[in-house]
Amino acid sequence: RDMVKEVKLLYFASAKEVCGKDSECMNMDDNATAKDVFLKVLENYKDLEQLKDSLVLAVNLEYTSIDSSRPVQDGDEIAIIPPISGG
Amino acid sequence: RDMVKEVKLLYFASAKEVCGKDSECMNMDDNATAKDVFLKVLENYKDLEQLKDSLVLAVNLEYTSIDSSRPVQDGDEIAIIPPISGG
């Protein structure tokens, strides 16, 4: 099986502004991890570099580190989460 | 000076029920203390004995122990304060 997986990316707040969009789909290799997804996003949006140290991910509504070796599944929803400011 | 001092007594909650009134005036000797006032009230209302250990006084709106040797002044307002239950 040499499937390509499609993940849905969501961008919020400052990440949305930097990337110029709030969501998109992206294809990943079969054995890709959450970290691989994040690195590919960084490659696509060079200006995101400046926010990099403050970002975390959410994979299917669960917080996940940008270094996570968790394998992604086809259909996963992966959000780029800048520092929160609710309340 | 062998003045008689008049103090105003206030009774609240269970003390009011036991004494059957919410206020009255009482004459005290010139050198009477808060403690003397309390003892005289106890003498006048025997049924107050059962509450005695839970009572405090307020002299002119300030908490005062029933043992207080604070001298009373003519016109003092002295309240008999059972355990409070505000809130």
Place this chain on the structure above:
Amino acid sequence: NTRTVSDPDCPDNIHDVVQLTTDPLEKLNLLSLVGDDCAGAVASFIGTTRDHFHGKKVVRLEYEAYIPMVKTEIRKLISILRSKWEVHKVAIIHRLGLCPVGQASVMIAVSSAHRRNALEAVHWAIDELKARVPIWKREVYEDGSCWKENAE
């Protein structure tokens, strides 16, 4: 009890609310009482009358107070509160007389710039009120009545 707040962002004189009333407290609006465009946090505590006590059904409650001393004690309480926490406005309102089951008997609200101050101040204020302020509650049951006593 008017004071000038030291916070330069919030320079208005501030009037604390200290009130004893036989009216229901339900219609009072916390933000109207203590809200402020310059305060980011409003914490509050509302005590409501319970419908039971050790399994006995409470039919109604009555509050009695030594009114002038209540006001003196609450003002002292607010003055100590302000020495412990930097807060904007404080409101302390107690209902007197008949209070139907389920309705509010006491309301404390505090606004502040930083939420921790308002939250801690409200917690301290209700503990202090219950320990020091001369108010008495009588619970009336189907088969009698009883003057309550605060545990703490």
Place this chain on the structure above:
Amino acid sequence: NTRTVSDPDCPDNIHDVVQLTTDPLEKLNLLSLVGDDCAGAVASFIGTTRDHFHGKKVVRLEYEAYIPMVKTEIRKLISILRSKWEVHKVAIIHRLGLCPVGQASVMIAVSSAHRRNALEAVHWAIDELKARVPIWKREVYEDGSCWKENAE
């Protein structure tokens, strides 16, 4: 999020309120949200938008949220809260979109039989919400705008 309370005096099933809304929170009534004839205490926290930030005048604020994750995180938060404190009802409501200066952006209310539980739970809940729930605030000034970041 329905549960049966263990307190025999208060046997009804209880529905927590978790809500995201673009409507003003001002009209909400705390006692209607979490009040209970069997609960003696209602504690609350309301966060309001401030009119200044480091001396700069804030013209308006906007809140954005990752809505499905906010709901998941708040329900987790309430579940942890209930494991730490015995409480009756919990309401957590956050405003989204435009929020005029001085208006409420978040409201947390908790009822309990013993006041300490409601008071501590509310304090913990707002700290936890600010630390974990994916909501973002943008402050708009006369000369620009800025995505905020919670300090704690």
